[in-house]
Amino acid sequence: MSIxxxxxxxxxxxxxxxxxxxxxxxxxxxxxxxxIFAVLQGSKVDNLQSLIIMELRLPRILLAIFVGAGIAASxxxxxxxxxNPLADPALIGVSSGAALFGAxxxxxxxxxxxxxxxxxxxxxxxxxxxxxxxxxxxxRDGTISAMLLAxxxxxxxxxxxxxxxxxxxxxxxxxxxxxxALGSLGSADWNNIYIASLIPxxxxxxxxxxxxxxxxxxxxxxxxxxxxxxxxxxxxxxLLTALAVSIGVALTGVIVFIGLVVPHLVRLTMxxxxxxxxxxxxxxxxxxxxxxxxxxxxxxxxAEVPVGILTALIGGPFFVFLIMRSKGSLGI
Amino acid sequence: MTxxxxxxxxxxxxxxxxxxxxxxxxxxxxxxxxxxxxxxxxTLLRVASGALSAPGVTLDSKPLKALTPEGRARKFxxxxxxxxxxxxxxxxEVLHLGRIPHRTSRRCNERIVEEVINSLSLDKLVDxxxxxMSGGEKQRVQIGRILCQVWDNIxxxxxxxxxxxxxxxxxxxxxxxxxxxxxxxxxxxxxxxLHDINxxxxxxxxxxxxKSGKILAIGSPREVVTRANIRDAFSVQxxxxxxxxxxxxxANSVIKD
Numbered sequence: 001m002s003i004x005x006x007x008x009x010x011x012x013x014x015x016x017x018x019x020x021x022x023x024x025x026x027x028x029x030x031x032x033x034x035x036i037f038a039v040l041q042g043s044k045v046d047n048l049q050s051l052i053i054m055e056l057r058l059p060r061i062l063l064a065i066f067v068g069a070g071i072a073a074s075x076x077x078x079x080x081x082x083x084n085p086l087a088d089p090a091l092i093g094v095s096s097g098a099a100l101f102g103a104x105x106x107x108x109x110x111x112x113x114x115x116x117x118x119x120x121x122x123x124x125x126x127x128x129x130x131x132x133x134x135x136x137x138x139x140r141d142g143t144i145s146a147m148l149l150a151x152x153x154x155x156x157x158x159x160x161x162x163x164x165x166x167x168x169x170x171x172x173x174x175x176x177x178x179x180x181a182l183g184s185l186g187s188a189d190w191n192n193i194y195i196a197s198l199i200p201x202x203x204x205x206x207x208x209x210x211x212x213x214x215x216x217x218x219x220x221x222x223x224x225x226x227x228x229x230x231x232x233x234x235x236x237x238x239l240l241t242a243l244a245v246s247i248g249v250a251l252t253g254v255i256v257f258i259g260l261v262v263p264h265l266v267r268l269t270m271x272x273x274x275x276x277x278x279x280x281x282x283x284x285x286x287x288x289x290x291x292x293x294x295x296x297x298x299x300x301x302x303a304e305v306p307v308g309i310l311t312a313l314i315g316g317p318f319f320v321f322l323i324m325r326s327k328g329s330l331g332i
Numbered sequence: 333m334t335x336x337x338x339x340x341x342x343x344x345x346x347x348x349x350x351x352x353x354x355x356x357x358x359x360x361x362x363x364x365x366x367x368x369x370x371x372x373x374x375t376l377l378r379v380a381s382g383a384l385s386a387p388g389v390t391l392d393s394k395p396l397k398a399l400t401p402e403g404r405a406r407k408f409x410x411x412x413x414x415x416x417x418x419x420x421x422x423x424x425e426v427l428h429l430g431r432i433p434h435r436t437s438r439r440c441n442e443r444i445v446e447e448v449i450n451s452l453s454l455d456k457l458v459d460x461x462x463x464x465m466s467g468g469e470k471q472r473v474q475i476g477r478i479l480c481q482v483w484d485n486i487x488x489x490x491x492x493x494x495x496x497x498x499x500x501x502x503x504x505x506x507x508x509x510x511x512x513x514x515x516x517x518x519x520x521x522x523x524x525x526l527h528d529i530n531x532x533x534x535x536x537x538x539x540x541x542x543k544s545g546k547i548l549a550i551g552s553p554r555e556v557v558t559r560a561n562i563r564d565a566f567s568v569q570x571x572x573x574x575x576x577x578x579x580x581x582x583a584n585s586v587i588k589d
Contacts, residue, residue, distance in 0.1 A: 085417055215432050219416040224383055226481070227405030227433035272421045278371075 008270055012283040016065065019287060023294040024057050026303040052212035063196055064293045064307070065286035067185075068069045068258055069246040070199035072285020074241035075259025076266070076277045080213035081237045082147065084137070085267070086322070088260035089245040093154030093239045095256070096248040098242075100158040101126025107169045118249040119196055123146060127246035130154055130236045183253035185293045185306020192251045202244045203282045209237060210274035217272075255308045257315020258285050264322065333392055333407075333488045334358055335380060335521065340388040341377055342545075346382045349375045350386075350545045355492065362512060362522045364532035366556075367542035368566050370530055373505065373525040374494055376542065380523060381410045381492045405433035407485065409478035410492040414499070417462060423473050424458045430480030440484075448479045452511060468504040469497070475511060487519030494525045509535045541565055563587065564585050 024036045029088065031039075031049055039046075039053045071089060078094075079087045089095050105122035132152065138147035212233050215223040220230050262285040263277055270276050292311050297304040335357040338393070342350040350372050357363055357380060364375040377382040382396050382404050389396040403452060409430075417426070427448060431453040449455055454476050465473065475496075482489035493512075497505045512535065516522050526532040532539055533553040541549040541556050543565045551558045557579035562570045570583045 080419075083418065085419060114490075211432050215427055216418050217417055217421070218429065220411075221383060221411065222415065223403070223414055225381070225410040226407060226429065227402035229401055267420055271425065272419045273425050273508065 005270060005276060007282065009283070012280065016283060016290070018062050019290055019294070020065070021039075022086040023061050023290060026051055026294065026298050027052070027175035028058065030283050031088060031134065039203035043098025055189070059190050059193050060185050060293070061290060062193050063251060064185050066193070066196040066199045067252050067255065068262075068268070068289025069203060069282035069286035070196075070244035070248050071255060071259045071289075072199050072281040073203045073206055073278050074225040074244045075272035075285075076274065076281040077209070077213060078241050078259070080217055080274055080277075081234060081265055083217055083219070084148075085264060086148070086260065088257065089127075089241065090256040090259060092134045092151035093158065094127045094134070094245050095254045096155045096158035097133075098123040098127035098246040099254050100161050101129075102250055103162050103165050107165050110291045116191055118196060120247055123250040124243055128239070128248065130158075135234070140265040154199060182306035183255040183311070184304075184306035185252050185289075185296075186304065186306070187251075195247060196209050196251055199217060199244055199247060202240050203278065205240055206237070206244075207275070207278045209233065210278060213237070213274040213278075252310055255289065256312050257290055257319060258311055261315050263316050282288065333490075333522075335378060335396075335490055336390045336393070338388045338390070340386050342384060342386045344374060348545055350379065353381075353547060355380075355540060355547070355550065357521050358525055359487065360516050360519045361529050362516050362524070362535060363537040363538045363540065364524045364526045365540050365542060365574060366526055366529055366532050366565075367548070370544075371542040371565075372545040373542055375545075377410075377492050377523060377525050377542075378421055378496055381490070383410065391546065402433045405481065408490045409480065409481040411478050411494065411496060415474055420443050420465070421455070421462045423457070423460050423465070423515065423566045426462050426473050426478050427454075427458075427480050430477040430483075432482065434484075436484070441480075444483045445480055447477050449481055450500050451514070452476050452479070467499045468501065471500060471504065471508070475508070476500055479511075479515075480555045482520070486515065488522070489520045491515060493525045495527060496524065497528065497531060503554060529557060529562075533580065534578050557581060575587070 021033065021036065025031050025033055029048075029052055031053060035046075035049055036053060039050050053299060075088050078089060078092070079085055100125040102119055105119050109118065109122075134147050134150050137150040163324045212223070213225040213227045216233065217229065218226075223230050223233075245259075263281045266277050266280045270280050277297045289307065289311070292314070293307040295311050299305060337353050337355050340350060340353040341348065353376060355363075364378055367373050375384065379386045379389060382389070382399070385397055387395075391399070399407075412457045427445045428441065431444065436440070436444075445456065449458060452475065454470060454472060457473060459463070460469075462470065462473060462580075468550070478491060482491065496508055500508060509531070512522050512524070524532070524536070536553060539549075539556040540547060541561055542578050546566050549561045554574075554577070557572060559570060559572050562568065562572070562581055562583075565588045566583070569585045569587060570581050573580045573582070
């Protein structure tokens with residue numbers, strides 16, 4: 001790794017830590033930075049401050065970092081696998097498939113077992129199914145535009161089905177279903193973090209596929225000639241990304257554009273090999289979602305803007321900009 | 333090392349794409365597959381390189397299938413007509429992709445890439461971004477990539493090119509064949525699919541003329557490029573001249589049935 005690249009990695013980690021500390025201190029109730037360190041060390045026993053830091057803000061910050069990192073690293077891996085810089089777990093329907101299955105679970109099964117694990121598992125199933133469906137469409141038609149269009153259709157179907165579910169669900173269920181459509185980190189607690197801590201493991205597993213993902217960007221035939229078993233690589237990447245995205249959806253709802261924008265920014269500034277793109281996307285994705293969430297809960301405090309709305313507001317225009325700039329060179 | 337195809341047939345569903353192919357691909361030789369569209373040239377190249385698997389393909393009398401994908405990738409390099417790479421890789425990074433099947437050290441990989449850069453004069457391109465290059469430059473980088481793949485055992489390597497000159501101008505074509513001759517001189521076996529019979533005739537040691545999945549003629553360019561063969565394979569009336577012992581074809585008219 002060049003020195004330049006190493007410096008950028010260190011900067012990313014520095015900003016992530018610095019913003020985490022900043023994010024611990026700001027909000028409806030301000031906590032000074034010395035107080036934060038005192039609470040984290042356990043030497044401060046002001047109950048309210050310690051409650052705010054340990055039970056509200058710290059889990060929320062960790063959740064933002066984990067989920068943002070998971071979505072961005074998955075976006076990077078999926079873009080490599082599909083050989084398309086515009087693929088994104090939310091764009092091709094994976095996130096909404098996961099959200100639909102999550103909503104189905106909440107409305108039909110969650111009445112009996114209100115378990116977070118069941119919800120995550122159900123979302124995973126939905127994410128997996130939609131990824132396979134989109135991939136199959138792409139394989140039959142052979143073009144990436146077919147896949148993106150299939151994603152558009154799946155998104156529409158999933159949103160419609162979630163809408164239908166809202167008619168037959170109770171008020172409480174309705175509120176949690178609505179929460180998915182927006183994407184919010186407001187429900188963060190330590191139970192969420194236990195599930196979300198799978199995400200760093202998934203990112204490590206994705207990083208181990210870097211060389212093979214590099215090969216597949218040349219084309220599937222070329223990857224075969226470089227000794228890569230394309231089929232098994234595809235299965236592994238799909239399972240891993242569906243898992244990461246579904247965990248994210250189960251815990252925070254659909255957060256769009258992080259998976260698209262972040263790998264792109266990384267390629268622009270740090271290069272395109274997946275050895276760089278996957279870990280750097282994870283760091284930057286975590287940082288961006290954390291920044292967006294901090295903004296979301298401080299801009300209109302004590303109310304808050306769901307983070308999914310913010311990422312869509314910022315990511316949407318950026319996406320249009322990307323398409324206009326690419327002038328047809330993106331193969332879609 | 334010799335790559336042998338014995339009575340090789342290949343079908344997809346019920347369509348017979350290759351039937352009863354017998355050829356052997358030798359070290360230090362340049363072999364070109366020629367023939368009309370749909371004759372099975374590319375299929376034959378893929379079968380020979382192991383991308384499509386068919387019984388009857390052996391490497392030193394061992395079935396090609398017995399090799400692991402990685403093991404095969406260390407000996408066989410294949411360049412498709414055009415690359416789908418649309419990520420902004422640096423040229424240097426593209427060259428390093430050729431080292432993926434190898435478990436050699438980073439230092440060794442860097443040395444090999446450096447040598448390939450020097451021998452193909454790619455030094456001006458190394459820091460450029462692949463997606464911003466012209467077709468000819470991309471082609472040179474891709475050739476560099478597959479050379480990196482087999483550079484450390486070039487004398488026992490098999491290198492396959494599928495219509496490598498289709499998008500190249502004259503200067504790039506000549507430069508490409510210089511590289512091919514250099515590889516053959518170092519002992520590599522080169523197999524090419526070419527549309528341009530005159531290029532094939534000029535630069536190949538052996539020509540294989542295919543039609544409808546069968547070998548119509550095989551041998552030196554002089555033996556293969558004849559009026560009768562051209563008529564049978566392409567259904568055109570053609571004149572065949574000879575320029576420094578190499579036949580040149582000029583197609584005159586299509587034969588109407």
